[in-house]
Amino acid sequence: MQCDYFDAGVCRSCTQIRVPYATQLESKDADAKALLHEHAQLRWLSPVASKESAFRNKAKIVVSGTHQNPVLGILNREGNGVDLSECPLYTFDILALMPVLRELIQRASLTPYSVPARKGELKNILVTASPSGELMLRFVLRSKKLLVPIRREISWLQQRNPAISVVSINLLREHKAVVEGGEEIILTEQQTLPMQVNGMDLHLRPQSFFQTNTAIAEALYAQGAQWVADAAPHTLWDLYCGVGGFALHSAQALPDASITGIEISEEAIASAQRTVDEKGLDNLTFIAQDATTFAVDAQELPECVVVNPPRRGIGEQLAQWLEHSGIQTVVYSSCNARSLVKDLEKMPSLKPVEGRVFDMFPHTNHYEVAVLLQRA
Template sequence: MQCSYFDAGLCRSCTQMGQPYAEQLAVKDTRCRELLDRFGPIDWLPPVASAESGYRNKAKMVVGGTVERPTLGILDGRGQGVDLEGCGILMPGIQDALPTLAAFVTRAGLTPYDVPNRTGEAKYVLVTEAPGGELLVRFVMRSEPMVERIRQHLPWLQERLPRVAVVSVNLLPEHKAVVEGDREIVLTERAALTIRLGEVALHLRPQSFFQTNTAVAEQLYAQAREWVAQAAPASVWDLYCGVGGFALHVAAPGRRVLGIETSADAVASARLSALEAGLTDVHFQVGDATADLSEPDAHRSPDLVIVNPPRRGIGPDLAARLDASGTRTVIYSSCNPVTLAKDLAAMPSFVARRARVLDMFPQTAHLEVITLLERL
């Protein structure tokens, strides 16, 4: 893939841009094997490739420039906006929407936040695209008065972008290096974007997590479902379950599935998905994934545990609890093979049997790797 922004030196976020894609994928696969093979012997499945461009289902665009001529993209070294509306890794529906969203910034008078001077209001425009083209749009603003201004001009945006299903405002009054704050105000009747993956419908609320690459996420869930079916557990826990992607995909008659997640919004979404699908043996609860495995079921550990933690991994506490539990099988989906290796080292009672690299992030060094662990 060629990128004019990369070639011009305007954006270097995609560090592997210009490298042949087959080479990118091979390097990622080799890197994971080097890190994890000592926990084997591992049966490595062929890596899952992605489309080289147009794969990213979410855009995190910094608002820069001026209210009359806003930019949506990144900031340069001086804190000035660099417009990336034509970013080639974004799904086409997001690319098509960005010019209208920039025009909305002007129409609603959302003054871009000036990072060096700490003035202005609009910090980010965050866009997520679902299969089928519907959009979730979030405006990250500095202060609450901007909410009514956005609400006032929302009909204009909905008329010009009818694919917009959910619009919200996230408030981030502090000056700090984060993308969003804690408070979210939904402005549309719908509060969640529906992500349909085959027979599974996930409901994505504004602050919920979903994998960046929808097509590869489908294959990730399919791989987990295959391994779970082969293990045939009576009970499964999905830790860090988010909106329930793994839990809903591995559900089966007679199998008790429990998803645990810290986000109440994500749990509410997952419960709705289970209700719609008629899955009476699939339950979700708000909780800390690192809590003792004796909770909430004090009588037995689950037969199989799925973990899909953030980049920091599950950490030594949860790794030790899994190691000491009665759980026979663990499926670990990781976006950071370095922390995955550290966690596996803290689980000496388990051996890695199978693994597979899935390229969620072409043109970058990032990846997803899913590993099947069995107790010795």
């Protein structure tokens, strides 16, 4: 893929961009197989390829410069802004929004935050785009000083880009190297972004997690649903369920099964429950709780478990619980194959029998891998 920013040396995030895409995919598939080589019984399905460009449904835009001449992109090592407003990874809906954001900053005098000087208000703008073209727009501010000017411009924003459905303010008061803070103020009547995935809407609230590559997320959820349908359990847990991707797909694949989704984020659970209500899925329950605590304290066990943990993996306590639980089938979706390998070492009775690489992150060394585990 051609990228002028990479060629100019201003952004090096896509470390593999000069490697032909077919070679990238082969390399990721080979890496997963090498990491799991001790599992001789593991059968690998063909890796799932991504589009090479316009696949990224999220933009995490650092705002720098001045309100008269804002820079939308990233910061270099010195803390100065680098424009990435035409990054070819972004969906076309996000790219079309960039001039509108620049005009808004100028129009409303939204003072960018200067990291070196620790002055200013507008730190980041976070954008999420759905397959239907709807947009969620979040302004990360140092304080509430710009809340009224931004609220005043929402009508103008939506006139300039009618796809903007959700607008919120996120407060990051501290000078910290993080993208957002914990406090969110939604400014629009619509509070969730419908993300269309395999024919259903997953409702994203401002702080809900969703994968950055919608098409690959669809393939990942479909694969998980196929594996659990083949296992045909009567009961299933989806641990670290987020907004319910695996649980919702499993509920459709197993209409007679009892399914429970567990996620520590109350916002994510509220989003998942809205999809349940819309789809009329009476076999699915969502609970806001820590996944490990829920499992360890449970009095009754399911026949099947799906886990989709963060990069660190499920950890020793949950791995040991799964090892001794007697549960026959586990679907493990991992964004870090190395933590997956460490977790599998703690679960020797659960053997990976089928696996697949999903290229969620083209032009980097990162990928998603899912494995079907069955008790020996």
